[in-house]
Amino acid sequence: MRKYLKQDELKALLEAPKRMRDRLIIKLLYETGIRVGELTALTIGDVELEAGEITIQQAKRHEEGRKVPLVNSWTKTMLRDYIGTRKIRKDPLFVSNKRGALSRRQVERLMEKYGEIAGLDKDKRHPHVLRHTHAVQALKSGIDLRTLQQNLGHSSIEVTAIYLTMDIDDRKEEYSKHPLPGMGETGVSQTNGVEQGQVEAPVASNHTSSFVLSE
Numbered sequence: 314m315r316k317y318l319k320q321d322e323l324k325a326l327l328e329a330p331k332r333m334r335d336r337l338i339i340k341l342l343y344e345t346g347i348r349v350g351e352l353t354a355l356t357i358g359d360v361e362l363e364a365g366e367i368t369i370q371q372a373k374r375h376e377e378g379r380k381v382p383l384v385n386s387w388t389k390t391m392l393r394d395y396i397g398t399r400k401i402r403k404d405p406l407f408v409s410n411k412r413g414a415l416s417r418r419q420v421e422r423l424m425e426k427y428g429e430i431a432g433l434d435k436d437k438r439h440p441h442v443l444r445h446t447h448a449v450q451a452l453k454s455g456i457d458l459r460t461l462q463q464n465l466g467h468s469s470i471e472v473t474a475i476y477l478t479m480d481i482d483d484r485k486e487e488y489s490k491h492p493l494p495g496m497g498e499t500g501v502s503q504t505n506g507v508e509q510g511q512v513e514a515p516v517a518s519n520h521t522s523s524f525v526l527s528e
Contacts, residue, residue: 315445315475315476316436316437316442316445317442317445317446317448317449317450318433318437318442318443318446319482322431322433322437323343323446325431325432325433326339326427326428326431326433327339327340327343328431329427329428329430329431330423330427333391333394333395334395334407335423335427336391337388337391337392337395337407338352338407338415338420338423339423339424339427339443340385340388340391341367341388342440342443342444342447343443343446343447344383344385344388344447345367345381345382345383345447345464346381346443346444346447346448346451346461346464346465347367347369347381347444348441348444349417349420349421349440349441350417351369352407352420352440353405353407353414353415353416353417353420354369354370355367355369355405355406355407356370356402356403356404356405356406357396357399357400357401357402357403357404357405357406358402358403359406360383360392360396360406361383362383362389362392362393365382365383365384365389366380366381366382366383367380367381367383368380369381369466379463379466381464382464420440421439421440424438424439424440424442424443425438425439444465445476447465448461448465448473448476449476451464452476452477458470458473458474458477461473461476
């Protein structure tokens with residue numbers, strides 16, 4: 314099972330940065346599911362706030378680029394404020410303190426820093442974990458597998474289907490919310506109908522009717 318963030322971990326991570334640029338980086342990695350290399354290659358011209366989409370120019374297996382939706386209004390507002398008065402479309406979207414394009418390693422360091430502040434396990438302090446988190450949470454929210462495949466830029470739907478695998482905590486939660494029929498308490502003592510001192514006769518094993526409910 315690939316590592317991903319639970320909702321409380323994600324909330325703590327999103328709230329960790331105080332700097333707008335850093336919070337925006339984490340939000341975009343999670344909300345769009347793009348790779349860290351795709352994020353650092355973004356230019357100002359790749360962001361279309363009115364259309365609500367981002368174009369990944371250097372997308373794997375997509376010579377014409379890959380578009381991903383940008384639907385969160387708060388994220389769009391943050392992007393508009395962050396871009397500010399910068400108008401040159403070929404300029405990098407995310408810049409370092411020296412005004413150069415932010416590198417992949419710099420984003421990895423940011424994730425390590427804020428992951429530690431948020432109290433995440435060491436194996437969850439990597440930008441790619443946010444891509445996994447996007448995929449898992451999208452499927453939980455009802456996004457179909459084909460839509461997710463196109464958004465992530467996977468070559469086949471079989472690759473995307475990996476995210477259908479749930480860890481044991483998620484499976485326990487789902488079974489708790491959706492109990493199997495006939496598993497509730499009956500309210501009848503198991504000793505009813507058996508007089509004190511008597512030994513209840515053994516019931517013959519019948520595997521074919523184990524899950525058949527009486528009419």
